[in-house]
Amino acid sequence: MQKQIAVIRGDGIGPEIVNQALRVLDAVAQKYGHTFQYTDVDMGGCAIDKWGEPLPKAQLDKCLASDSVLLGAVGGPKWEGLPGDKRPEKGLLRLRAGMGLYANNRPARLWPQLAEASPLKPSIVARGIDFLVVRELIGGVYFGGHTTQEVNGELVATDIMPYAEHEIERIGRIGFETALKRRKKLCCVDKANVLDTSRLWRRVMHRLQSEYPGVEYSEMFVDNAAMQLCKDPSQFDVIVTENMFGDILSDEASMITGSIGMIPSSSLGEGSRGLYEPIHGSAPDIAGQDKANPIGTILSAGMMLRYSFDAPAEADAIERAVNAVLDAGLRTGDMMSEGCTLVGCAAMGDAILAQL
Numbered sequence: 001m002q003k004q005i006a007v008i009r010g011d012g013i014g015p016e017i018v019n020q021a022l023r024v025l026d027a028v029a030q031k032y033g034h035t036f037q038y039t040d041v042d043m044g045g046c047a048i049d050k051w052g053e054p055l056p057k058a059q060l061d062k063c064l065a066s067d068s069v070l071l072g073a074v075g076g077p078k079w080e081g082l083p084g085d086k087r088p089e090k091g092l093l094r095l096r097a098g099m100g101l102y103a104n105n106r107p108a109r110l111w112p113q114l115a116e117a118s119p120l121k122p123s124i125v126a127r128g129i130d131f132l133v134v135r136e137l138i139g140g141v142y143f144g145g146h147t148t149q150e151v152n153g154e155l156v157a158t159d160i161m162p163y164a165e166h167e168i169e170r171i172g173r174i175g176f177e178t179a180l181k182r183r184k185k186l187c188c189v190d191k192a193n194v195l196d197t198s199r200l201w202r203r204v205m206h207r208l209q210s211e212y213p214g215v216e217y218s219e220m221f222v223d224n225a226a227m228q229l230c231k232d233p234s235q236f237d238v239i240v241t242e243n244m245f246g247d248i249l250s251d252e253a254s255m256i257t258g259s260i261g262m263i264p265s266s267s268l269g270e271g272s273r274g275l276y277e278p279i280h281g282s283a284p285d286i287a288g289q290d291k292a293n294p295i296g297t298i299l300s301a302g303m304m305l306r307y308s309f310d311a312p313a314e315a316d317a318i319e320r321a322v323n324a325v326l327d328a329g330l331r332t333g334d335m336m337s338e339g340c341t342l343v344g345c346a347a348m349g350d351a352i353l354a355q356l
């Protein structure tokens with residue numbers, strides 16, 4: 001197979017972790033006889049420095065012309081004072097919207113070797129953690145209107161959270177379809193006791209429910225879901241939820257599985273082209289120090305092979321290599337525990353390559 005991959009290294013640890021993922025993709029290409037060609041795309045703070053905006057149209061066009069996009073992370077303190085639409089994260093929102101990526105898929109799985117790194121009690125962890133958050137990505141409050149106006153001598157800020165039925169239906173369907181491929185349980189997380197958008201979510205989900213009798217469907221308020229994720233995460237298989245709730249819950253999910261540096265994600269819309277990225281940010285506190293965990297990005301490249309390029313054997317090979325390296329006791333600082341060997345970002349990449 002021959003594929004064109006747009007590569008966004010971004011800011012902070014982005015370039016370090018993406019470089020390791022590209023080495024892994026090259027090794028997979030060599031082993032399985034594929035050709036991957038890479039196109040560099042500027043997005044985030046580095047694009048602001050170079051082009052004056054976080055995702056110029058020409059850079060977005062390169063992504064749209066590719067078979068898929070691999071992203072490190074964007075942002076950092078250098079650009080934090082800029083106005084909203086000039087900030088690095090705006091590039092990410094523009095990219096998701098521009099590519100029509102409405103479904104963000106974030107697996108939260110505890111690698112048994114990292115059980116000690118989970119902040120949850122061993123008795124909770126022993127029940128297993130293996131669920132997936134399907135987050136709506138291009139609607140809701142992040143994309144509604146944002147205004148700050150002076151009213152009666154003080155500033156009043158308003159953020160609007162719109163959802164149309166078709167937006168809920170397409171992500172709800174992905175929730176049900178994903179559940180069918182897993183343990184056949186779907187939980188819709190919302191705030192239907194307060195929000196109209198959540199009540200509309202439930203109405204649409206109930207319509208879909210009748211099409212998927214094989215899926216055990218349930219509903220939970222988001223405040224309770226945040227609590228249940230700590231109390232007994234083993235109860236979840238697939239969670240489907242709106243943009244902001246999904247943003248928050250998936251970070252919580254990453255924490256309970258040990259390290260934010262381990263978790264990949266995929267974002268998909270219509271068709272096979274996707275955006276693949278680790279769920280963490282640009283970690284400016286450790287940038288340029290060879291301390292970052294590249295596994296979330298490497299597993300994201302694996303998800304690209306599985307979901308966009310229909311290459312499950314290649315994706316399995318990457319996951320097996322990661323598993324073997326964890327078995328061998330190699331750890332980056334974020335997941336270090338007693339008796340293990342501390343390695344840097346590049347050495348972790350070397351070890352995974354050696355396993356491949």
Ligand code: NAD
Nearest residue numbers: 073074075076260261280281282283284285286292293334
């Ligand atoms: P962060 O995820 O960058 O870092 C949180 C903590 O986790 C830090 O202590 C960091 O060192 C650690 N960490 C994160 N990834 C790691 C890895 N791979 N290996 C080891 N340790 C890791 O979140 P933050 O500090 O809130 O944000 C930093 C910047 O990243 C901000 O500018 C933020 O806006 C941006 N951000 C970008 C994205 C993205 O590009 N998708 C996502 C979230 C945050």
